[in-house]
């Protein structure tokens with residue numbers, strides 16, 4: 001025979017579908033929103049961790065959290081000091097890459113723009129699977145050399161380098177990542193205004209690298225009003241990563257600089273933006289409660305509308321446990337259907353979010369799928385309790401006489 | 404024969420009242436009734452005199468304010484709900500005044516559910532449905548059946564688990580004379596062949612004449628038909 005809970009659900013298809021949909025939306029939101037928060041931070045963390053370096057060196061006066069670092073707090077002297085750094089009498093640094101980080105807008109999209117020397121770009125950023133298409137900006141450092149010469153020969157002219165000249169010399173060239181390209185519609189050869197200057201897109205690199213936009217280091221310094229010897233921070237590659245602890249300790253204790261491993265960047269991101277998790281978890285909890293109320297109301301109306309049926313079940317000698325089990329089963333079927341729908345919907349919702357907001361990342365993790373299954377199941381049971389209690393308490397004789 | 408063997412169902416000095424707004428309506432006022440094993444009893448009385456109330460009390464669907472109900476020699480007064488439910492499962496079949504069937508289930512599944520609740524197997528359902536003349540409609544929802552078909556199914560469900568007592572509240576109240584005859588014949592057959600005890604409420608003297616004994620209710624008490 002058709003089990004009674006299933007018969008009830010099939011008999012009230014629309015109502016059942018709607019309450020399952022309520023659960024589905026909650027489950028879907030739970031998975032995608034947590035996936036969005038965690039995915040977006042994770043994507044940034046991975047980008048930083050993916051560079052070909054081991055440690056980040058930054059000015060000691062900066063706070064312990066460098067996720068929003070900017071300006072030009074380190075200099076050429078620091079580079080020299082680091083280069084000659086020794087641990088146990090042996091040189092430890094393989095290479096150093098100074099960069100400038102400039103907060104800017106590329107075609108209305110807020111992002112970090114990294115200023116880096118073209119040769120350092122190949123060293124720090126490019127690797128198998130992350131190869132530049134098109135070409136690098138200012139490939140032979142012609143612009144950088146010209147600018148440096150300009151700035152180091154003090155004259156009236158220095159203050160009046162025209163935009164046209166900047167552009168002609170190759171300083172206003174830019175490499176963007178595929179994601180920024182997709183979200184802005186920019187492609188190689190296009191021109192785009194950044195910080196009041198008209199840049200030309202010359203290259204594209206697969207997303208997942210340090211930043212979404214790269215420009216010549218000299219240009220960044222120029223735009224940030226820094227001298228050619230100032231940088232925001234320095235990436236360092238070690239000969240041997242086993243010296244990392246010692247190197248960091250040495251830098252932290254003996255210089256005006258601070259150092260941290262690339263792995264720390266993830267923790268810094270979580271420390272700074274982790275509050276976002278709290279917001280999202282709160283929203284998720286509320287959604288889940290609303291979905292539970294949905295199921296509760298559905299079950300409650302079913303119970304109320306089926307008072308007579310429940311009285312008849314009782315007349316046949318159905319125990320309280322039998323009635324409780326029927327209603328609980330019905331709740332579990334509804335939430336189960338909703339959960340499955342929600343899990344199937346989550347990747348779709350994630351894809352839609354990423355399509356409209358390409359710089360965000362929705363990472364659907366098995367952990368959160370599991371959490372949402374457990375939360376929905378728990379919610380389903382809770383939602384069944386009150387209607388079941390009402391059903392068990394009913395006086396069958398009264399229902400049979402008065403209705 | 405000892406009393407407990409002779410009577411399958413005894414109601415002793417039953418009182419039952421309901422709150423009707425401000426006042427209490429005293430419906431049963433010291434009602435006594437003894438039903439013999441294998442008896443086919445008809446209960447008659449004016450509308451609102453408490454016949455349904457009595458039937459619900461006899462079937463342990465409600466508790467009397469005072470008095471006791473003894474089923475098959477067992478005093479049910481101090482039984483907990485679970486034990487009473489067990490008695491309903493094993494010994495009692497109900498036909499209520501209205502709406503007996505679950506519309507979300509087919510006719511067949513209505514009977515199957517009753518047997519499942521009672522822990523019995525469902526093998527004999529098709530035979531039973533055929534003998535009641537509702538085999539063809541049994542896969543339909545009760546909503547799509549005629550009154551006569553619904554009531555025959557209800558009777559089939561009430562006797563499928565072979566109870567000792569059938570409590571029927573105006574089982575023919577909404578039926579035409581042909582269907583009334585069929586239902587009464589079902590009762591008679593179960594009564595005569597299987598020894599089922601039947602307590603049937605009715606307004607109709609013709610229907611009551613199918614019973615082996617008729618009692619009347621008045622002022623919350625039974626007035627014996629023989630006296």
Ligand SMILES: Nc1ncnc2c1ncn2[C@@H]1O[C@H](COP(=O)(O)OP(=O)(O)OP(=O)(O)O)[C@@H](O)[C@H]1O
Nearest residue numbers: 398401421422430449450451452453454455456457
């Ligand atoms: N649960 C209840 N709450 C309040 N009043 C009730 C309840 N059950 C029955 N009554 C009242 O008790 C009286 C007897 O009702 P009952 O249904 O037993 O009568 P009846 O003899 O079966 O009538 P009928 O022939 O119309 O079916 C009625 O006045 C009814 O309104």
Ligand SMILES: [Mg+2]
Nearest residue numbers: 454455500572
């Ligand atoms: Mg009645």
